[in-house]
Amino acid sequence: MEIIQWTLPECEQESGAGDAFNANVRETSPLHTHDFYEIFYVNKGKAIHCVNGERIVVSSGAFxxxxxxxxxxxxxLNYSEFQMTSIGFTCDEAAEGFRWSQFPxxxxxxxxxxxxxxxNGAEKTxxxxxxxxxxxxxxxxxxxxxxxSVFPFFIYILCNKIRQTETKQLQVMPPWLSELIEQMSQTENFVQGLPRLLECSSYSHEYIIRIFRKYLHMTPTEFINLRRINYAMGLVVQKKYHITDICYMSGFNNLSHFYAIFKKQTGYTPNEYLKVYGDNLEEER
Known part of the structure; x- marks a missing residue:
């Protein structure tokens, strides 16, 4: 199955956001990715959202x-009716909105x-x-x-809902840790791995491990590998590179280790991932 790559039309980039209304599942796009952010809202009914290897039921009121x-x-989903509205906007718009809202x-x-x-209730209306x-x-x-004028409201609703489900410790995450996460979410940083994280943080390795476990419930290495595999997933579905190339482009130095981490995080090997989401990619060993 081919992965469609959508690009936000220039006219919608100039408008800040593009919109689409889908009256049923048949009107939605087949398996796809895009070079912009998107929010979608379920106006009515239920459907299955197939995303990053998972199948999640979305129902009326889902944002x-x-x-x-x-x-x-x-x-x-069982012939249920389904209506949704989606809004696409550029990465720059997303970054600016979050900066303005003061949420990371x-x-x-x-x-x-x-x-x-x-x-639900008034917030839904x-x-x-x-x-x-x-x-x-x-x-x-x-x-x-x-x-x-309305995007900060969307961010506020989303982030407050997220925080309601997080631990008290995560809600008081130190500002320097939020900034570090932002930095290490950039490709040029996470591909360099743990040495780059320590360089950006200026704290000791032992202290960083304690803080990551306390607030993120994972080690710095697990966080880096999460970002690397998310990046690798995008490269795999592009079908432009051999898996060996993707391994090194994502920051891994060992192909076997890359396979193990990819399988652990996605439930698939890279080639199995393509069997679900696209054509097979020749694996180099």
Whole structure:
């Protein structure tokens, strides 16, 4: 199965955001990824969201934040009706919105799966009204100004919902740790591995291990490997590189170790991943 790569049209980039309404699963895109962020909201019914190797039921009131590297599609669920609205926006718009809101972008970028929260009551009504407002504004500066006025609300709702499900310790994560996570989520940093993380942090290795376990419930190496494998998943579905090349491009120095970590995090070997999400890629050994 071919992975479709979507690009945000120039007219929608200039407008700040593009919008789409799907009246049923058949109207949604087949397995795809894109070079922009996207939020989608389930207006009505239920469906299965197939994303990054997982199958998750989404139902009315679901608000999902899709990152550029996520690979996803939708399947019907027991013939249930399904309606959704999606809003696409550039990486620059996402970064600016999170800076303005003072929430770290790492809150949505670090997890393997895109953040998925449920809205209800007054927040659901307000959210739907703001989505309709984006759709009703014509493309251009008028829509861009409106999107800039409502995007912080979307971020606030999402991040507060995320924090409600996190531990108290994670809610008081030190600012320097949030900044470090932001830095180490950049490709040029995580491919360099633990030495680069220690260089960016200026703290001792032992202290960094304690802090990562306390707030992220993982070691620094596990965090780095998570980012590397997320990156590798994107390279695999592009079908431009041999797996050996992807191994080294992602920062791994040993092909067997790369296979083991990839399987541990995704449930598939790289070639099995392509059997699910695309054509086989010749494996170099």
């Amino acid at each position: 999902v934040f899709i990152r550029p590297w996520d690979v996803h599609s939708y399947d019907s 972008l790492s809150m949505v970028n670090v997890p393997k799966l895109p953040p998925h929260v449920m809205l 307000e959210f739907e009204n703001k989505l309709k407002g984006i759709e009703s504004h014509p493309r251009g500066m008028e829509r861009k100004r409106y999107f800039h």
